[in-house]
Amino acid sequence: MKVQLATGTPSVQETEREFLKYTFFKVDSQWRRLDDAQRVEHKQQFAAIVEEFSKRMILASYSLVGIRGDADLMLWTISRRLEDFQDFVSRLLSSGLGKYLSIPYSYLAITRQSEYLGSHHHEGQEGVSLKQRPGKSKYLFVYPFTKKREWYFLSHEERRVAMAEHFKIGHKYPSVKIHTGYSFGLDDQEFVLAFETDKPADFSELVMELRSSEASRYTALEVPLFTCISMDIEEILTLLGA
Secondary structure (H helix, E strand, C coil), X not given: CCCECCXXXXXXXXXXXXXXXXXXXXXXXXHHHCCHHHHXXXXXXXXHHHHHHCCCCEEEEEECCCCCCCCCEEEEEEECCHHHHHHHHHHXXXXXXHHHEEEEEEEEEECCCCCCCCCCCCCCCCCCHHHCCCCCCCEEEEEEEEECHHHHHCCHHHHHHHHHHHHHHHHCCCCCEEEEEECCCCCCCCEEEEEEECXXXXXXXXXXXXXXXXXXXXXXECCCCEEEEECCHHHHHHHHCC
């Protein structure tokens, strides 16, 4: 369905748009003190809920055990319905393991076509995430950020030129695939970027090189940044406590 502006002018958003949800969980240490049978039951129940909802929306699971101290796992979900996220997290928190979980970080965004691409096609910025299934790479870097207000007072041409440089740098690292989410009006940050790669060193080099780009001058906030490892939910639960 094409969205129309109030003036009747066709919007640039001519593809169906998807919501992107990144939910980080932290397990209370009290859970690890339960007896083995209880933990096994809790893990089986939790995994069954994840499997059930993976049939309703796109879902990828990631471990942060040993990577960060404030989050243990992250579930990346993609749907055209916000209610799917609400139903999913509610079910998880109602499970045996869920009673020992907190959510230290949670990010919501939506796909859209970039206004800076023109006729150029750039995978991950076309608003078609449902056709670009996540989780194919071993590592995922979740990168919420906000730009300085001065960025939006530049002319469109100035911003387009700055972003062209940004894209050119990104193309030097083909092993890194980007998913761009827009959070305007939906969440505290303005964007949530998710970078998939099998080569973490390439992503580190990409970020370092982008620091010297013109567009980077207008970044206001870009923390926290999360390094996530793609795993089946059963593997993640085992890492939480065998």
